[in-house]
Amino acid sequence: MQNNPFSLDNNSAYQEWRTRKLENYPSKLAELIVEVNDPHRLTTAEHTEILNRCKIANMVIYASELTDADKSISHDLCKQFGITELDSNMGADDDGITSLTVVSTGDRQEYIPYTNRQIHWHTDGYYNTPDKQIRAILLHCVCNAPNGGKNALLDHEIAYILLRDENPEYILALTQPDVMCIPPNVVAGEELRPISCGPVFSTDSSGNLHMRYTKRTRSIVWKDNAITKAAVKLLENLLESDSKYIFRTTLQAGQGLLSNNVLHDRSGFNDSREQKRLLYRARYYQRIAGT
Secondary structure, eight states, X not given: OXXXXXXXXXXXXXXXXXXXXXXXXXXXXXXXXXXXXXXXXXXXXXXHHHHHHHHHHSEEXXXXXXOSOOXXXXXXXXXXXXXXXXXXXXXXXXXXXXXXXXXXXXXXXXXXXXXXXXXXXXOTTTTSOGGGOOOEEEEEEEEOOSEEOOEEEEOHHXXXXXXXXXXXXXXXXXXXXXXXXXXXXXXXXXXXXXXXXXOSEEEOTTOOEEEOOBOOSSSOEEOOSHXXXXXXXXXXXXXXXXXXTOEEEOOOTTXXXXXSSOEEEEOOEXXXXXXXXXXXXXXXXXXXXXX
């Protein structure tokens, strides 16, 4: 792709893109929030405001007064941004939308998203095959926990900039096709998911930057060389820092996060008898149209 800013051989294109990216970048969480009346049917102004946030930061937090448990909100909101190719992952409900809440029975209880424990930094679907990468996600909060459940958010394009500015060789290492491998998911002798190897950073057919990453230390194999180890260490240090580019928020009922699968984590939380955390998660193979 001509003038590709993500090519290490084209520093001028990168510098131009970097300048544009950082010029009007949000400095506080409030700049990412858009008030909406009805997420099912956005007004033209609401749609524009949401899209503008996503163009700049690859994410937006919409805030509504909608507190019912209607799951169609995920489909209806995303369709308004050209996102329709849903990833019906193993933990999803029959409609392809995942109900993220604490469960105590069945297969889901073995996986951290269905517990109240901390979830480390990651992008969604990092274990997916290369042809089924997650480009966009929606998290809609039906009910927040009484305490905890805070998300930290980092635009993956910002992570790329900080790594490349430190050492372009880090980017070269993290674009290798075998730099990060997730072993097969085997339960009771049955392979539920095959091994998945791929780059951390890649570009799609339109030249958009994509990232797959997890900070997990178990069930992950990094390429065993010094430059990869240094790149991963720098990224880990960045994610654990107080960088001005990391936004932190606890989604409240009626709020949601729409993003081009930015880096995120979740703190531990505690439910009460009266208040049980419930979020709907939808994963898509497409980016937000127009970003």
